[in-house]
Amino acid sequence: MTRTRWFFILGAIVLLAIVIRMAVVYRQGQTGLAEIQRRGTLRVGMDAAFPPFETVDADGNLIGLDADIARAIAADLGVRAEFVNIGFDGLYDALKIGRVDVVVSGLPIDPLRTRDVSYSTPYFNAGQMLITTRSDVQSVADVAGKTVAVEWGSMAELAARKLKATVPTMTISPQPDAETALNADLAVVDGVLRLNRPQARTVAVLADNWYAAAVNIENSALLAAINRTLAAIKNSQSLCGLAVPPSEFSHPPSVESCYAR
Amino acid sequence: MNHPVFRNTIIFLLAIAVSAGVARCAPMPDVPLGPPQTVTTINPKMGIHTRLTDEVEPWKIKYTLQLVREMGAPWMVEYFPWAYAEPLPGIFDWRHSDTVIEHAHRQGLTVIARLGFVPPWARPADSATSYLLPERYSDFGDYVYAFAKRYRGKVDYLIIWNEPNLALEWGFRPIDPAGYTDLLRVAYRRAKEANPDVQILGGALAPTLAPPGDEFGMSDTGYLQAMLDAGAGEVMDGLAAHAYGWVYPPDDPPAPEVVNFRRVELLHQILAANGYGDMPIHITEAGWNDHPRWTRAVKPGQRIEYTIRAYQLAQQWDWLDSVSMWAFRYPRPAQTYQDYFTFVTPDFTPKPIYDAVKAYAKGETQ
Numbered sequence: 001m002t003r004t005r006w007f008f009i010l011g012a013i014v015l016l017a018i019v020i021r022m023a024v025v026y027r028q029g030q031t032g033l034a035e036i037q038r039r040g041t042l043r044v045g046m047d048a049a050f051p052p053f054e055t056v057d058a059d060g061n062l063i064g065l066d067a068d069i070a071r072a073i074a075a076d077l078g079v080r081a082e083f084v085n086i087g088f089d090g091l092y093d094a095l096k097i098g099r100v101d102v103v104v105s106g107l108p109i110d111p112l113r114t115r116d117v118s119y120s121t122p123y124f125n126a127g128q129m130l131i132t133t134r135s136d137v138q139s140v141a142d143v144a145g146k147t148v149a150v151e152w153g154s155m156a157e158l159a160a161r162k163l164k165a166t167v168p169t170m171t172i173s174p175q176p177d178a179e180t181a182l183n184a185d186l187a188v189v190d191g192v193l194r195l196n197r198p199q200a201r202t203v204a205v206l207a208d209n210w211y212a213a214a215v216n217i218e219n220s221a222l223l224a225a226i227n228r229t230l231a232a233i234k235n236s237q238s239l240c241g242l243a244v245p246p247s248e249f250s251h252p253p254s255v256e257s258c259y260a261r
Numbered sequence: 262m263n264h265p266v267f268r269n270t271i272i273f274l275l276a277i278a279v280s281a282g283v284a285r286c287a288p289m290p291d292v293p294l295g296p297p298q299t300v301t302t303i304n305p306k307m308g309i310h311t312r313l314t315d316e317v318e319p320w321k322i323k324y325t326l327q328l329v330r331e332m333g334a335p336w337m338v339e340y341f342p343w344a345y346a347e348p349l350p351g352i353f354d355w356r357h358s359d360t361v362i363e364h365a366h367r368q369g370l371t372v373i374a375r376l377g378f379v380p381p382w383a384r385p386a387d388s389a390t391s392y393l394l395p396e397r398y399s400d401f402g403d404y405v406y407a408f409a410k411r412y413r414g415k416v417d418y419l420i421i422w423n424e425p426n427l428a429l430e431w432g433f434r435p436i437d438p439a440g441y442t443d444l445l446r447v448a449y450r451r452a453k454e455a456n457p458d459v460q461i462l463g464g465a466l467a468p469t470l471a472p473p474g475d476e477f478g479m480s481d482t483g484y485l486q487a488m489l490d491a492g493a494g495e496v497m498d499g500l501a502a503h504a505y506g507w508v509y510p511p512d513d514p515p516a517p518e519v520v521n522f523r524r525v526e527l528l529h530q531i532l533a534a535n536g537y538g539d540m541p542i543h544i545t546e547a548g549w550n551d552h553p554r555w556t557r558a559v560k561p562g563q564r565i566e567y568t569i570r571a572y573q574l575a576q577q578w579d580w581l582d583s584v585s586m587w588a589f590r591y592p593r594p595a596q597t598y599q600d601y602f603t604f605v606t607p608d609f610t611p612k613p614i615y616d617a618v619k620a621y622a623k624g625e626t627q
Binding site: 049050088089106108110112113151152153154155157158161162174176177178190192 | 551553554555556560561562564565593594596597598606610612613614617
């Protein structure tokens with residue numbers, strides 16, 4: 001047999017192995033979604049103690065942005081959302097052992113988890129942001145010579161300190177609680193708190209902290225379905241518009257207020 | 262496969278392989294120790310629990326300890342897992358612990374070393390890393406001996422085990438104060454053989470209100486009394502205690518049914534009632550958390566106030582030698598509430614609490 005023929009056979013074997021592997025991966029990715037549809041429910045893990053993202057109302061119903069997102073995902077899959085209320089620190093374990101199909105729970109993206117889980121398109125930035133009601137603050141540079149309120153000791157204060165390193169003439173005014181800082185005319189607050197001040201304008205996001213849904217890394221078909229739903233939500237702003245990144249807050253206050261605490 | 266001769270042969274061959282590997286491994290990159298430093302503080306009881314176990318970069322180890330010194334905390338608690346130091350019986354790898362201890366010593370810090378974490382060779386397959394049967398206590402004793410001997414003059418405080426009043430920390434076996442006391446006895450004897458000056462701290466109990474018979478835990482007060490009944494008072498030089506404040510301010514009065522910072526006073530009372538009122542206590546874990554969505558957290562400003570107040574309270578207690586807050590820094594974000602216990606971020610950005618405590622230690626604030 002000639003050397004060329006050996007190369008041809010070897011190449012064919014390698015190609016076949018790649019195709020088989022891709023088929024196996026694809027099948028694994030489809031299995032999770034098929035199981036959900038066979039079962040008729042999407043099991044959603046969340047820690048329902050984080051309004052306005054997820055909480056339990058007086059009638060025992062799960063409500064909030066994440067609950068609505070989960071219901072929308074389930075509806076697009078043609079199944080019913082089944083909520084599994086789990087403590088925040090147990091959410092990843094629940095996903096890993098298959099107790100839930102997806103976690104939608106104000107979950108910050110953790111790059112070091114991506115060996116085990118896949119994250120959806122991020123849908124909310126809970127990071128630190130500079131907000132204002134003042135007309136003379138249009139950019140970060142405009143805080144020069146002005147006083148910026150923060151909650152004393154918080155991550156917002158940390159972000160403000162970093163900002164001050166670039167704008168030394170700004171003054172940081174630590175406040176005893178987050179609500180007091182939020183009501184100042186110029187403040188650094190996190191994206192969740194910021195929801196309670198819709199009349200303020202976001203000047204800049206100083207530190208990102210994106211929330212996303214998480215699925216088992218093998219569940220690629222479910223991940224694709226979730227991303228399709230999130231894209232549709234973002235385009236329609238059908239869920240009070242919170243799927244729009246806070247840096248693009250442009251939707252009506254009445255929409256924001258539906259999730260305000 | 263389970264025949265002792267076969268198993269011992271395998272262990273012997275593995276030992277040769279590992280020792281050859283350890284010998285061939287390059288030492289951790291040198292980071293100059295720098296000149297000897299001293300800690301300047303108005304409160305010599307201040308401490309902090311570092312978390313360098315998983316920090317692999319020597320410059321970060323050094324910088325962490327430098328920041329601790331600059332914060333004004335003379336005491337530090339660090340964990341030195343047995344499994345890391347002795348991967349196979351009698352085969353030791355001290356590179357990481359050498360780096361931590363040499364830098365800590367050079368920064369003028371007093372190290373309290375916590376020893377635990379059972380290596381796979383000393384426990385059954387698939388058992389927890391806190392699972393150690395009595396017939397293996399002597400193996401742990403050998404590690405304690407080797408550690409105490411190696412770091413004589415640089416580490417004079419050893420905590421034996423961690424939170425043994427929790428099933429999680431006792432190999433998921435029935436909680437056993439007398440069994441823990443037996444372990445403490447072995448560790449005490451072996452440590453003193455290596456370094457008569459070393460101080461053995463027992464306990465490190467988890468503050469818990471678990472009812473009698475609970476499968477997951479035993480109350481710290483009940484456990485301490487049972488330890489003392491089993492003779493623990495004679496095989497420890499001090500008591501390590503954990504004193505988390507949860508949502509309560511540090512001045513919140515102690516009570517058997519409350520877990521708060523001053524609960525440690527109950528432990529002192531138990532020691533005193535058993536004739537050990539002079540036995541010093543070291544709080545080796547304490548603090549408050551300011552996670553925005555954890556039910557046991559406080560506001561960030563409260564966390565600062567409470568922490569400084571706790572350091573002040575420690576000065577008033579003559580039976581307490583040190584109080585170390587949990588935790589200085591994690592090598593990477595935990596992405597859980599745990600991140601909100603720390604004083605500096607993984608990238609070494611000091612949080613406001615770090616600056617506030619530093620100012621307190623300098624006497625700049627009350």
